[in-house]
Amino acid sequence: MSSRTFTVSGMTCGHCATSVTEELTELPGVTDVQVSVDSGRVSVTSEQELSREAATAAITEAGYTITDWPSAN
Template identity: 75%
Template sequence: MSTQTFTVTGMTCEHCVRSVTEELSEIAGVTDVQVALDTGLVSVTSEQELSREAATAAVDEAGYQVTSWN
């Protein structure tokens, strides 16, 4: 298992959280997504290391932007 953590901007409500969670959950191998609305911090647990490209594309699809990787 691998966990990647990054910051997403533009989220303002629980609908935003659900959208980001849903898009990231569709990536093959993802087993858990945790989003902290107040900080924009997103943690994704997956069977193998999540590619930055896949995560960024999923967040973009939800309508938000990855601003930094932790």
């Protein structure tokens, strides 16, 4: 299992969090998504390392932007 936490801008409500969660859970191997609208932090657990490209595509599809992608731990 792999975990990745990053920041998404533009989320303001529960609907935003749901949209982000739905798009990310469609990615292969993703098993859990936790979204904090207040902080903009999104944590994803997956069976393999989540690529920035895949996450960016999913977040863009939901209508938002990744603003911080910290190095993997």
